[in-house]
Amino acid sequence: MIRTRDLTKRYGATHALExxxxxxxxxxxxxxxxxxxxGKTTAIRLIAGLIRPSRGSAEVAGFDVARDPQAVHARIGYLSGEFRAYRDLTAERYLRYLADLRGGVDPARIASLAERLDLPLRRRIGELSHGNRQKVGLVQALMADPPVLLLDEPTQGLDPLMQREFLGLIAEARDRGCAVLLSSHILSEVEAVADRIGILRAGRLVALDAVDALRGRAVRRLDLVFAGPPPAEVVAAVPGVRILGTTDRTLHVEVEGSTAALVAALGPHAVEDVVSHEPDLEEIFLSLYADGGEPA
Amino acid sequence: MSGAVLRKTLRDEARPLVWWSLGVLAIVLLMALLWNQVRDVYTAELLSAYPEELQEIFNFGGAMDGAAYMNIEVFSIILPVLFVVFGVGRGARLIAGEEQEGVLEPVLATPVPRWAILLQKALGLAVGVVALTAATAVATIIGSALGDLAIPATEAVVGAAAMGLLGLYAGWLALAVGAATGHRGAAMAVAGLVLVGGYLLHIIGAILAAVEPWRVASPFAQAVDEGPISGVVPWGFAVLALTAAAFLALAVPLFERRDIETG
Structure with missing residues (x-):
């Protein structure tokens, strides 16, 4: 549904996306x-046809964004990273305006989205809190049930309850067959809803993989509980394993990549329990950023 | 094509337009009612004491009557400035202002083409200018009746139309520059420069023979040369309208192709 080829945006000497x-x-x-x-926002705005690429192309549902922006716009729901709406309009009137521009949206759909996100439709947008304004942005992106969603930092300003509701809405869209591209610097949020993760650094995609695979590349922390004294020398000799500490009969270790070699080495020893700490994407993220780039 | 952008532009414009119209009405009526108090001051002797160039600029070469008085006092400076300020303010806001506030982006991500958005906003602006023009014509006609100025209604309409065309020219120029650049400041600066330059050309052209041939290029000369309150509809009206439309036509491809600013 979404395809980019060599999509590049430069502003003078600045390589916003490469x-x-x-x-x-x-x-x-x-x-x-x-x-x-x-480069997250640049990539999303290029695909949404709001800025033009310096090189390369983007397609949505087979339509080239530069050549056929109307066809693309008819198929996307877009939320900008700094969503702003006419402050003098009520949320309801604003959404009706954008619905008109889209050629009509079922009012029941708007009402149901507003109810789920707990958005007061009758209030003027200028009087709404930041979080409620963000909800207006979410509703306008989702209301037409488009086949493609482009969401830049969709959950900013939302409280945890609403973040969960939002993730539910995205899961529904996905199940309906919608292709979703969303950006975030909140890792848990992306982890919760995405099946793949792309990591951008200084305009370049430095990693693109399934969430599970990306986890596999991560350093994993294990607590190994032994029946007797822990065989620290044996464990330390396994490649890729580092001992972080010992408490009583427990070894706290860090394993890079696969744990297969460690499991094999532990075979002759009486292991009572293994506690695995699920690798946090933040750790993967930070390890990929370790060489040079400044993490957020 | 959905007319939603046009409808929204008209709704946004309705309230300020009421105030602008009341302002125009007040100025025109006040000046018209003063005519009977001051008419004796404008003696032929006083007027002929002015340099010929000034007489030409303000069209009071002939006998002083109600129309000439209104042309000098209201239709030469106050109203043109009001219409230009109205046009530039609205025009710079409609695309560039909204873009810099960040509110245009969600609109531009809908399937309505950019050219259609620009066109609907231009139409909305034109409707606003027409409404202000109508208020001016009505005020002049009423003022003429109350103040005993004896201005024929048709001439009042021509005078108001001259103001309206200046406003449209200024507004569409600012709208076009704003659409082409995305910068409200640039829209106001370019429109301001063109109009101040046009005004100077209009004045200096009347004084300096060397500049005179260029005077026809001035939007002020095009609008007011026959009066502006006049029994003749000047050819300049058509030039003004066509030039304003050309500004928009030039802006369309630039607006279609450029990057939209983040708010």
Whole structure:
């Protein structure tokens, strides 16, 4: 549904985005991670046809964004990273305006989205809190049930309850066959909803993988509980394993990549329990950023 | 094509337009009612004491009557400035202002083409200018009746139309520059420069023979040369309208192709 080839945007000497190749199929959710200025917003705005590429192309549902922006706009729901709406309009009137521009949206759909997100439709947008304004942005992106969603930092300003509701809405869209590209610097949020993660750094995609695979590349922390004294020398000899500490009969270790060698080495020893700490994407993120880039 | 952008532009414009119209009405009526108090001051002797160039600029070469009085006192400076300020303010806001506030972006991500958005906003602006023009014509006609100025209604309409065309020219120029650049400041600066330059050309052209041939390029000369309150509809009206439309036509491809600013 979304495909970019060598998508590049430069502002003078600044490389905002460099050679992005990406494909998101119907029902796929890709989360962009990266600090501010990494190119997430640039990539999303290029695909939304709001800025033009310096090189390369972007397609939505087979339509080239530069050549056929109307066809693309008819198929996307877009939320900008700094969503702003006419402050003098009520949320309801504003949403009706954008619905008119889209050629009509079922009012019941708007009402149901507003109810789920607890958005007061009758209030003027200028009087709404930041979080409620963000909800207006979410509703306008979702209301037409488009086949493609482009969401830049969608949950900013939302409280945890609403963040969960939002993730539910995205899961529904995905199940409907919607292709979703969303960006965030909140890792848990991307982890919760995306099936793939792309990490951008200084305009380049430095990693693009399934969430599970990206986890596999991570350093994993294990607590190994032995029946007797821990065989520290044996464990320390396994490649990729580092002992962080020992408490009583427990060894706290860090394993890089696969744990297969460690499991094999532990065979002759009486292991009572293994506690695995699920690797946090933040750790992967930080390890990828360790060489040079400044993490968020 | 959905007319939603046009409808929104008209709704946004309705309230300020009421105030602008009341302002125009007050100025025109006040000046018209003063005519009977001051008419004796404008003696032929006093008027002929002015340099010929000034007489030409303000069209009071002939006998002083109600129309000439209104042309000098209201239609030469106050109203043109009001219409230009109205046009530039609205024009710079409609695309560039909204873009810099960040509120245009969600609109531009809908399937309505950018050219259609620009066109609907231009139409909305034109409707606002027409309404202000109508208020001016009505005020002049009423003022003429109350103040005993004896201005024929048709001439009042021509005078108001001259103001309206200046406002449209200024507004569409600012709208076009704003659409082409995305910068409200640039829209106001370019429109301001063109109009101040046009005004100076209009004045200096009347004084300096060397500049005189260029005077026809001035939007002020095009609008007011026959009066502006006049029994003749000047050819300059058509030039003004066509030039204003040309500004928009030039802006369309630039607006279609450029990057939209983040708010």
């Amino acid at each position: 050679g992005l190749d990406l494909e998101i199929r119907a029902g796929g959710v890709l989360g962009f991670l990266g600090p501010n200025g990494a």
